[in-house]
Amino acid sequence: MNFYGLVDGTEASLKKYLGSLSGVDQVGADARAAMLATRSIKTTSKRWAIDTAITMVDLTTLEGADTPGKVKALCTKAVRPDPTDSTVPSVGAVCVYNDMVEIARTHLDLIGGQHVGVAAVSTAFPSGRASMAVKIQDTKDAVNAGASEIDMVIDRGAFLSGRYIEVFDEIVKIREVCGTKAHLKVIFETGELVTYDNVRKASFLAMAAGADFIKTSTGKVAPAATAPVVLVMLEAVRDFYAMTQVRIGVKPAGGIRNTKDAIKQLVLVNETAGPEWLKPSLFRIGASALLNDLLMQRMKMDDGYYASPQYVTID
């Protein structure tokens, strides 16, 4: 593999590549994200943003208590988020553990949701603490069960102790398992990487190793998809495009619970990576509660009065 010509797969070349990255000033990044959060998105642009955000949702259930029934209900909601309004678009994908992939895929196909992808969390999600063999098997299982997207976690322990080449090699191997069947999203768990310098470094590492998407968090650790972390990742994909002419997607996940938060994310995308990223093939939002708030805001815009949770489904 040539890794876009950026690294040759050796530790030395990876270190050189990561060492060439500029740092991130936390206060400056926070300030930029805070400024963009003041954007006032109203009327027609808000309506557009809500529908766009719905198409970007990776509707997620990642619970120990997940059952086939729960997953099927989720799939139904993913295809037709509002059963009373056919103009509401389907979400981008459902996101489940790998033992639920087959159930999800089958059910989606059954209810006319062929266009909705199934994303499987992988590589000993959420901790990433397992042998490479297990991680590979985990991923193979998901791909074989019909997952079109693999959300792998990186080994944060390896990353934080400077064993970047191990993180890199893992991504490369999982990328190989995904082959042409599945897109690869690489989860950093930014709440554990802590610094924006690390987020930027992890972003460039994952992109060179073959990630199709870079993703903030598992949803199991806080803080998760904070605005400045997403900003730093959007800057990374923008800069990576300038280097390689390849657009890598970004997926914030965790903590995005309402329409206001989602629209802030879209503003970040629009003014950082650029409008080219404002589509589900390049931007996803990992969320569970968000969808209903988007639906309620959509109702408010259509009806002119505030909505009630009574009128949106709880699946």
Place this chain on the structure above:
Amino acid sequence: MEEKLSFEYAPAPESRALVTIKPKYGHFIGGKFVAGSKHFPTINPATEEVLSQISLAGKADVDAAVKAARKAYTTTWSKMSGKERGKYLFRIARIMQERSREFAVLETLDNGKPIRESRDVDVPLAAAHFFYHAGWADKLEYAGLGTTPKAHGVAGQIIPWNFPLLMLAWKVAPALAAGNTVVLKPAETTSLTALLFAEVCQQAELPAGVVNIVTGDGSTGALIVNHPGIDKIAFTGSTEVGKIIARAVAPTNKSVTLELGGKAANIIFEDAAIDESVEGIVNGIFFNQGHVCCAGSRLILQESIADEVIEKLKNRMAKIRVGDPMDKNTDLGAINSKEQLLKIRELSAAGDSEGAQRWSAPCDLPGKGFWFAPTIFTGVTQAHRIAREEIFGPVLSVLTFRTPQEAIDKANNTPFGLSAGIWSEKGSKVLWASQQLRAGVIWANTFNKFDPTSPFGGYKESGWGREGGRHGLSAYLKGVSHE
């Protein structure tokens, strides 16, 4: 669903309903609004709409204001305890916070600056200045000027149009805290928030004559500067006018502080955090349309990263939202006056004719009003006019350097010395550069930050004295050994 890539922000205008602008204003003297004789219009620079008629103070008005200030000083303010004076200042701070949206809207209408900035920067900082200085009023003996520091008496204060309310706060708050009374003149094009501030003084029940506001042009300013009944002059504005004032005051016993022009260097080292540096460049020169005395108007870039930074800067500049200042999403508003616009155009034309390369962000400028697109000039050298003269607009001159010492030499190669910026992730280099730069305010890995606790002011021809912090307060007190 068909993929639509365009995320156009619908207009999000702030409501004007909160403000009432009278058709005509007088002066605020002795606690009352008094009618003026001659008037001139004040306009909204974004639309050229006439907002109101402002009085032009002549000798009689300035005399009356000074007399009122003197009377208030001798009979009331100088006799009041610091504790009580401070309470008035706290009241003013609170009322400004309560009426902050009103101040922001009025400031944006009269000045042309984006509502986001008047709302998030000017007005909150102005209130903060009153709050900070309020706490000094009963602690003057701890200000480092001996146990019995004394006020000067009557302070004449002349402020600019770029931050009308904030500059008022920088002047009035320390003056009052130190026990002076004031005669303040707002800039000719931006009187409205000062006149609204007069209402705040009334609501705060500030004793009559402690704050007097006379409106007018340079002729009114000259009457204040030369008035024998004034003990202290404080001026913020151009170096040219500052020198005229310094000359006028030199033969007198008046104490003077001057906050004047600048041509700040913003130095980006190759080990800087690039994205935040680009934000810092943008904030440095395009904040408040570049109408900032401490604007980072000279970008001094290390050659090894120059191409990368300029490309990123251009991309970022293309995202600056230029237009209706009342729109909450506007980043760059209107140029404050036609006169200023002509000056910016003239200096930019000089940049062209001296061979620098101009690039402006593509944007649709409104048909009415005064506008200038965010612009950079590359290929600028120290010998270019646009590297030496203060443009006071959204125009950035880009120079390059090879070694750190060269960057410092270029940065210091100016008669100004107000501010400078440094961008590097290497701590020792940041501290080295901050020592070498001859400027009163050094922003390292940030730019255009202000705080009432933080002294602000210039070296060399950028002025005399500081504003903010204990150092700024001392400008309003006697007690220093020199005169």
Place this chain on the structure above:
Amino acid sequence: MSNRIDVKKTYKLFINGAFPRTESGRTYEVKNAKGVFIANPCLASRKDLKDAVVAARAAQHGWNKATAYNKGQILYRLAEMLEGRRAQFVDEIVTVTGVSKAKAEKEVTDSVDRLVWYAGWTDKISSLSGALNPVAGPYYNFTIPESMGVIAAIAPETPSLLGLIDSIAPIIVGGNTVVVLASTKAPLSAISFAEVIATSDVPAGVINILTGKKDEITPWMASHMDIDGLDISGLGAKKHAEVKTAGTENLKRIYSFKSADPGRILAFMENKTVWHPIGL
């Protein structure tokens, strides 16, 4: 009485660590209180001033960069050297001004003590005037006094030595370099003090001493664009307005002082405020 003929001193200027004659070739007569000729010191010209400013400017960066500890030791060294030459200074003051020996001795004592006092300020002035400012945001923000640059000073006519010390020491304490015009009538202490300076590890150009006429030199000091500040304590009050007006061309900081206090040091220091984010 010995028949030996005294070797008399030629009184010259002190510029850039050397003792040149004035480029103008002019001198003036200094006489004692009874009108008896004493010496022909240099009548410095505006060109001597210009040369002195060039030397002071060249020396400023290095002097400013010296540690406060080092500057303090050098100022203390001046006191040591002055102490060692007390007799010479007492003689000169008595000879030129006609004051009593006791009074002259007191002036020299005060001068030594004043130098010691200033020496101790070099490493304390920034804790007196500096500040850590608690801004409302994630920024480390501090203000420190810094040198202003090249400062000119007009020393008072009397006391000729103590007045000179007050015209030099507070300026250099702050990291500035100085060009001082000595007492016109009583310049001998100043020139002898230059010899003290020359043996005290003061880098060349940090202190430059001219002798001559105030009316001739002051206007050039006021208008010189490479002089950042001017101490006019030695100039008659009637002249202040004119000098202050002339100094506005480069917004020179011009002050006169009544006493020796830290304000006198801070008057020729600028305050620099530095902001830096606090983050990871």
